Amino acid sequence: MTTTDYLASALASCTRTIMTLKAEAKGVDFVRCYAEGGNKVSMEDFRVTRTNIVFHLNAAFEAELLRSELPR
Numbered sequence: 001m002t003t004t005d006y007l008a009s010a011l012a013s014c015t016r017t018i019m020t021l022k023a024e025a026k027g028v029d030f031v032r033c034y035a036e037g038g039n040k041v042s043m044e045d046f047r048v049t050r051t052n053i054v055f056h057l058n059a060a061f062e063a064e065l066l067r068s069e070l071p072r
Helices: 003-025 063-069
Strands: 034-042 047-056
Touching (some): 003 047
């Protein structure tokens, strides 16, 4: 793994942890949900130009609970 891979992994892990804490506080089952992170790196100046996080949510998870937390 490269240092940028560690960055993406840490960001995905942190985000998933926050989502899990919010879900547990609402009594929602967040089991079997996980996140994957990835980066796009500019080789000219070696900086991260894009970070992607893909969330894999349990089919039983209610998307409406996520939408209620988003700012409008």
